[in-house]
Amino acid sequence: MMPISRRRALTLASFVVATPLLGAESGAEPAPRPGSATFDMATFTVTSSGDADAAFAKALAAVAKTAADASKAGPVHIVLNLEKNASYRIKRPLAFRQLHGFELNGNGAQLINTTRSGTFVISDCSHLTIRDLSIDYDPLPFTQGTIAAFDKAALEITVRIDPGYPDDAALLAAMAGGFFKVMDRHNRALKTGARDFLSPSHVARISDGLIKVRLQWGANDRSPSQLPIAIGDVVAISNGGAHAVTVDSSVATSLIDLKLLASPGMGIIENGGEGSMMLQKVSVVPGPRPKSATTDRLISTNSDGSHFTALERGPTFEDCSFANTCDDAINVHGFYYYVVAKTAPRRFLLSPKWDIGLVAGDDIESCDHATFRSLGRSKVEQLTKRHAPELKAKIAQLWNNRSPTTQPDLIYDVTLQQDLPLRVGDAITSLTHAGSGATVLRCSFHACGRVLMKAPNAIVENCQFTFSTGVALQAGSDIGFWSESGFADNLVFRGNRFSHCVNGANELTSGSGTLGTIYVGMEPPESAKGFQDNFENRRVIIEGNHIDDSCIYAIFVSNADGLKIADNVIGQTFVRGNAFGAGEFFRIRPDSAIYVGRSRNVEISNNVAARGRIATAVVAIDPSCDKRSVHQANNRLA
Structure with missing residues (x-):
């Protein structure tokens, strides 16, 4: 990944486009430089009678023509400056195709998508930058409210919609197969002990502000780890749809100071190509209260916050914030064939x-x-x-x-x-298209799903995780349900802080194999049970992390060859006071803060953990490990 300063240092063709400027605002824009072309959105807005879609169509046509004209002479840096702090209501996605060195400078502007469709589609581009811009949706692509009633089986739930949130027929019709999440308004997170995943089969409007949700299974058909739903519980209802930002077959895309406040599907997805996306100060968080609303939004994205598939080089995240993504915050992986x-x-x-x-x-x-x-x-x-x-x-x-x-x-x-x-x-x-080198630095994650690193040579360092729905930070193969590769290889999780993670009920059930706030292992097919007979997670380092108030193990690792767990400070684990069904998948009974299964060449040293109702030891080593190559030193209970 080349940072912006290096891109601008590239040798450019001696091509200059004179940009029409408007009034006093023109003086705020830098003068065009050799090898550059600058456009002002104000020019196109004026000639489009305020129609944002028409204005963007003209602007992007001008950009495409300039890029095509310049391609014969050599690369050219093209900038489209949006109007400072402007708001553009759009009905159609903005499509960037085969652009090289293009920059969309938002100047603090906001795009408001009014159709619950994608907002950016970027394909076959190189060194494209989007900066200083926010994206929101009106109407919102989800709804929320409080449970007003439910039947004996808790299959049919009546929900009173929060004022200001949508209950239109088009939205409700799209909810089948989606998410029905019981939330905690105070923590702005999944309610502790709620099932991570309840799914509607049908949603219909009863009257103004009142809907009926029929679930695919009863909300109170519970495992021991799940708390029952109750009248007055807060719920968010959504389903995956179009992705806000889609990048295909591109290289070195940069998202800088981008604020994504809602998405009908994933927030940011990149598929195929060379990859190497840079995300700096990107926020994927719930936006402000809608007009006339009296409650805060409970959701940012309807599915993953970001997702990266089959890339030559993985993304780099620096100083980013994620909150309330309905599924994983970050997932980087390849595929099995x-x-x-x-x-x-x-x-x-x-x-x-x-x-x-x-x-x-x-x-x-x-x-x-x-x-x-x-x-x-x-x-x-x-x-x-x-x-x-x-x-x-x-x-x-x-x-x-x-x-x-x-x-x-x-x-x-x-x-x-x-x-x-x-x-x-x-x-x-x-191994070539596996997102190698994915890096997450100094980022925060609140009330999200997992940060998943299935890419080789991955690093997650100096990040903060709070109220994660399930596993907060995970690596290793999923050859089970999703067929996402691969195993960890040269992985570092270092200097991260975790609080109140694994908040939902699912990881504490008897069928779960993902048992740690930090988890490195594998997810096998449904028929497979216990620790699988392999050591495919290679060269894993988990060190210097602080893990407080975990609802499950602090660290759980399996199927590793070359594992170092060192200098981690662990507070209370199993803070709900019960392990429930956790560990039954592996026929183990939890009694430690750290657990290692089916591994070899292991060093576990200088870890400190709090004694608790469940954890009476710092480390437990499964009998399936090669104990001759497992070394422990200076681990102690506080």
Whole structure:
């Protein structure tokens, strides 16, 4: 990733565009420099009679023409300056395609999306920058209120909508399959002990400000760790839709001082390409109260705050803030591709989940379907694609009990440089398109889902996590439901602070294997139980973290080869006073602040943990570990 100052130091063609300027405001803009083109949004607003969509269409057409004209002479830095502190109400996404060195300078402006659609679509661009801008939605893409009544089975819930929040038919019709979250207004977080995921099957308006939600399962069909719902509980209702910012097949995108205040789906998503996105002082947080509202917003994004798939280089986050994302705050990963058949030595037919992330020339890692250990590495020598409807049934079987493939008859016909002993159901993943080097520095996360690092060479350092819904910071493969790779490799979690994390009920159930505020391990398919027979998380360092008031273990690691857990300061764990079902997935009974399962070459030293009702030891080592290579020193209870 090249920072902005270096980009501007690139040699530019001697191309200058004279920009029409307006009145006194023109003096506030810097004069064009050689190799640059500057446009003022005010020019296009005036000629569009206040229609923001028409104004942006003209502005982006001018930008595209300038970029095309300049391309013959060499790179040119193009800037579109929005009007200072202006507000633009838009109905259509702003699309940037094949732009190189373009900058959208918001000057403190706000884009208000009025259609619950995407706001930015960036494709095939390089070194594109968006800065000093906020994005919001009106009407909002979610609603919230209080429970007024429910039936005996807690399947049908009547909700009184908070004043100022939407209950229009289009929104309610889109809620099926989404999120029904019981919240705590004081903490602006999931209510402690609430189920992380309840899902509506139908939502309908009864009268002004009153709706009825039918759930897919009863809200009080509870595990021991889940508290019952009650009249007066606060709820937020949403479902994933269009993403606010979508980046495809691009390199070195920069988001600087961007404020994202709502999103119908994910906040920021980047798919494929070279990647290397820079996010500096980006805020993904709930916006201000709507007009006439008397309560604060409970949601920022309807699904992940940010998501990065199949990139050559992962994102860098610096000094960013995330709050109240309905799902993960950050997720960086590649994909698994499952073996449908071996047709010749070195030649395999693979089923992809999405048509992305594996190309000729990629280095690949393999994964056995039974133990999930590596069967070796190789390189993709050739790759062709074809549709094979005759294989649909066989492909569907591979995705049974997983999030299904979006490509039910697409086949990747792959030839590897070196043969591997792969059988039907085994998987490969690209090491080239895995988001390597993802970095998160000095960021804060409140009431979010996980920060997930499935990329190699990842770092999360000096961040703060409060009231995380479930696991706060996680690494390792999900070859189970989501088919997201890969295992941790050269991972550092250092100097982070955590408070009141794993707030929801799900991690404390008997079926959960993700058991720590910090968790490094793997999520196997549904049929697999216990610690899997592999050591695929390699070179993991967890050091210098402060973890207070965790509802579960502070640190839980499994399937590691080369693990260092050192100098961590741990306050109370299992603060709800009960471990409930936690640990039953591995047939363990919690009694420590740190747990290590199925690992080798482990160093655990200089950690301090508070004694509690559950934790009577600092560290517990599972019998599945190679105890001869596990070394402990100077760990103590406070």
